[in-house]
């Protein structure tokens with residue numbers, strides 16, 4: 001990661017359709033000039049390990065968005081990993097139920113890979129967090145599925161929603177689990193010349 005001198009007049013582009021990422025940026029006073037969601041194929045490669053997968057997808061997202069001069073792009077990918085198994089966003093409630101039963105009573109890892117791009121320069125990091133989910137009963141899983149909160153969430157749950165009641169312990173970055181590890185994202189933006197500590201707010 002190399003540092004560039006901070007410059008004014010740069011515009012922040014959020015390369016993500018995730019409202020969580022927009023809210024997390026707002027938490028540190030960053031409001032993107034524009035949101036440009038990337039369109040990429042998120043299918044894991046055969047035998048691909050979760051961390052390598054998250055990193056690859058974040059970089060592919062960062063390369064898929066077109067940028068103008070003076071723009072700094074932020075993209076991320078959040079992946080839930082149970083051992084070597086990659087859990088993306090469930091296609092339907094049945095898949096979400098399968099994920100939740102697999103995660104029940106166990107520790108898993110949430111990896112969020114962040115990629116920042118300016119021109120053809122890239123800055124990238126992955127942040128891993130260990131998450132313990134309590135043992136879930138069928139009524140608990142069914143009540144959670146009925147909330148619809150699993151939709152669009154890696155692993156079929158969101159720690160910041162009702163599923164917070166299922167998570168007694170994490171070790172790592174709460175904002176990373178929600179979708180954008182703020183300390184690391186701010187560091188990458190700063191390295192890319194976009195002052196991330198209020199100067200642009």
Ligand SMILES: Cc1cn([C@H]2C[C@H](O)[C@@H](COP(=O)(O)OP(=O)(O)OP(=O)(O)O)O2)c(=O)[nH]c1=O
Pocket residue numbers: 015016017018020037038076077078079080089110152153154155157158159160177178179
């Ligand atoms: C594990 C977990 C995931 N998530 C969300 C964050 C991400 O939005 C989503 C994982 O999907 P991603 O593919 O990382 O992101 P996305 O499809 O929502 O948006 P885009 O690709 O345009 O950037 O899961 C939570 O909100 N809370 C959680 O606790």
